[in-house]
Amino acid sequence: MENQNRLPVFIYTYSCHEDEKDLCQLEMRAFFGVDSNTNVLKSSKKVDPSRSPFMKQRIEIMYEGESLQAILDQVKEINLNDSTFKVTSLNNNDLDASKRLGHEQRRQIERDIGLQIEGEPDFKQPDNHFGILVFNEYWYFGKYVKSEPVWLHHVKKPRSYSTALSTRVARAVANIAVPDPTGVRAIDPCCGIGTVLVEALSMNINIVGRDINPLVAIGSRENIAHFGLDGDVTLGPISDVTTDYDVAIIDMPYNLFTHITPDEQLAILQHARRFAKKVVIITIETIDQMLAEAGFKMMDRCVAKKGSFSRQVLVCM
Template sequence: MKQLTPTGEFLYTYAYHQDEKDLCFLEMRAFFGADSEEKVVKSTRGIDPSRSPFIKERIEVLFEGADVADILEQAAQVNMGSATFKVIFPKINGLAFEDTVDYAEKRDIERQIGFVITGKADVHNPAVTFGLMPFGGRWYFGTYLQSESVWFKHQQKPREYSTALSTKVARAIANIAVPEPAGVKAIDPCCGIGTVLVEALSMGIDIVGRDINPLVVDGSRENIAHFGLTGRVDLGPIADIRQQYDVAIIDMPYNLYTHATPDEQQEILSHALPFAEKLLVVTIESIDHMIEEAGFTVTDRCIAKKGLFLREILVCERTIKPAILVEELIEV
C-alpha cells in the first residue's frame, strides 16, 4: 500500500475579476514571493485557501507523475481502508495550453483514478477528497481543499459606512500586511468601523484597532462582536501609541467626517515611525513623497478598483531609525 505522505508542495488555483488582478497579484507576492498569469501557484508554503478572497482551492501534493498513466500506477497502491473518498479534476482557467484538458476527458480521468484506488467512493459526502491537476508539464495528485468565502459572510454588518473598504479588499489587505501571522503584532490606528479588523481577526491575526472618532470606535466594537470575534479597539490619536508593532495598516481618512488635510496625513505617517517597522497604506491620493518624508520606502504597490473609484495600496518598510523609540517614550 502506498503511504499517503505529503511531499511538502501545494498547488493553489486562483479566480479574480480583471479589475481585481492588481490586488490579487500583490497578495500573491506577499504569500509566495511571485505572481502568476496562469492562475495557478505551486509553492512549499501551506496556506488555508479560505484566507484569500482569490484562491479557489488547494491541492496538498501526495505524488506526481509525467502523465496520467504514471498517476494511475501510483493511485493503484492507495488503500483507503474504511474511509470514503472521491476524486475531482478542478476547472482551471488560465493554464498553459499544454496543460489544458477538456471536460469529457477530465470526467474520464476522475473515473479511472477512482476505480484503481482501494476503498469506497462517495461523491456526495466523502471523508477525503482527492484532487488532480496538470501543471508545468507534470501531473499532481493530492488532498483537495476548497476555499470558503468567509469575507462574503462579513458583508452584512450592523454598522457600515459607504466609503469603507469592501470586505474582499479588506481581507486581501490584511493578508498583504501580515502574510505570516505567527509572532506578528499588528495595529490599525485609523480603523474606522473595523472592516480590516474583522477580516484580520477572523484569520487569527494578532491585531488591535484605534480611532479618534468615538462613534466609529463604537461601531467597530459592535461589528467585531457581531461576528463572534474578540478584539481590542481603543479611542485616541495615533500620536498617543506607546507600544511596538511589527506592522501598521493605515487607511487614510478621506470621508466627509474625517477627511485629513495633507499636513494631517503627514502627521499620521510620521507618528507611525516610532512604533511600526512596516506600513500598509491605503490612499486615494499619491503620497509617495509623504511616505519618504515620514521615514519609509514603498517596496510594493497596487491599485484596487471599485468601479471608477481607485485606491492605491502601498507596502512600506521603515528606512530610517526613529529619533526616539517607543520604549524610550515609555521610560520617559
C-alpha cells in the same frame, strides 16, 4: 513520482476580476515571495486557501507524471482501508495553457482514478478528498482543499460606510500586512468601521483597533461582536499609541467624510513610523513624497480598482 523524503509542494488555483489582478498579485507576493501571470501558482509554502479572496483550491502533491496513465499507475499504492474518499478534477476552467476539460471528461478522469484507490467512495462527506490537475501538459494528483469564501459572510454588517473598503480588499490587505500571523502583533490605528479588523481577526491575526471618532469606534466593536469575534478597539488619536507593533494597517482618511489636511496626513505617517516596523497603507492619493518625508521606504505596491474608483495599497518599511 511521489514526493517522498522531500518538502511538500502545493499547487494553488486563483480567480479574480481584471480590476483585482494587481491586488491579487501583491497578495501572492506577500504569501509566497513570487507572483504568477497565470491563475496557477506552485509553491512549497502551505497557505490555507480560505484566507485569500482570490484562491480557489489547493492540492498538496502526492504524485505527478507526464500522462494520466502515469497517475493511474501510482494511485494504486493508496490503501485507505475503511476510510472514504472523493476525487475532484480541477480543470473546470482554463488554467494558463491548459484548456478547460468538459464535464463528462472530468467525471471520467475522476472515475478512472477512483477505481484504482482501495477505499469506499463518498461524494458528500469523504474522509479523504483528492484532486487531479493537468497543467501545462503535466499531471498532478494530491490532497485537495477547497477555499471557503469566509469574507463573503462579512459583507452584511450591522454598521457600514459607503466609503469603507470592500471585504475582499480588506481581507487581501490583511494578508499583505500579515501573511503569517505567528508571533506578529498588528494594529489598525485608524480602524473606522472595522472592515479590516473583522477580516484579520477571522484569520486569527493578533490585531487591535483604534479610532479617534467615538461613534465609529462603537460601530467597529459592534461589527466585530456581530461575527462572534474577540477584538480590542480603543478610542483616541494615533499620537497616543505608545506600544510597539510589528505591522500597522492604515486606510488613510480622506476628504469625503473626514476633513483632514496634508499636515495631518503626514502626522499620521510619522506616528506610524514611530511604533510600527512595517506599515501597509491604503490611499486614494499618491503620497510617495509624504512617505519619504515620514522616513518610509517603499517595498511593494499595487492599485486596487473598482470601476472608475481606485485605491493604492503600499507596503512600507
